[in-house]
Amino acid sequence: QVQLVESGGGLVQAGGSLRLSCAPSGRAFSKHAMGWFRQAPGKERELIAAINWLGASTYYTDSVKGRFTITRINANDTVYLQMNSLRPEDTAVYYCAASRSSTPLYYSSNEYVYWGQGTQVTVSS
Numbered sequence: 001q002v003q004l005v006e007s008g009g010g011l012v013q014a015g016g017s018l019r020l021s022c023a024p025s026g027r028a029f030s031k032h033a034m035g036w037f038r039q040a041p042g043k044e045r046e047l048i049a050a051i052n053w054l055g056a057s058t059y060y061t062d063s064v065k066g067r068f069t070i071t072r073i074n075a076n077d078t079v080y081l082q083m084n085s086l087r088p089e090d091t092a093v094y095y096c097a098a099s100r101s102s103t104p105l106y107y108s109s110n111e112y113v114y115w116g117q118g119t120q121v122t123v124s125s
Contacts, residue, residue, distance in 0.1 A: 009119030022096030033106030
């Protein structure tokens with residue numbers, strides 16, 4: 001069953017911004033690290049941003065540092081990915097994911113075991 005639901009994807013011109021949201025469905029993830037992955041056509045899915053369960057520590061892959069920001073609101077278990085200065089190479093399906101409970105390894109893609117269905121982000125040049 002669906003555990004996480006993403007929203008906010010769409011088509012945007014290069015240089016534009018989008019904000020993705022991720023909310024839980026049917027269970028709580030307040031003690032779990034949360035991450036955003038993306039998968040472009042012909043490429044492997046990669047972890048691009050993550051935040052620990054407290055919201056005190058974040059991780060970003062180099063290609064999005066300074067452009068993307070991950071935040072979480074534990075009161076409603078919602079996680080956001082603010083994406084600015086978008087580039088055509090950011091085009092991908094973006095997935096929200098939750099880690100194993102209480103893991104300290106929020107920056108490790110192997111820790112993520114709960115997934116959303118993905119939302120398409122397309123950046124035109």
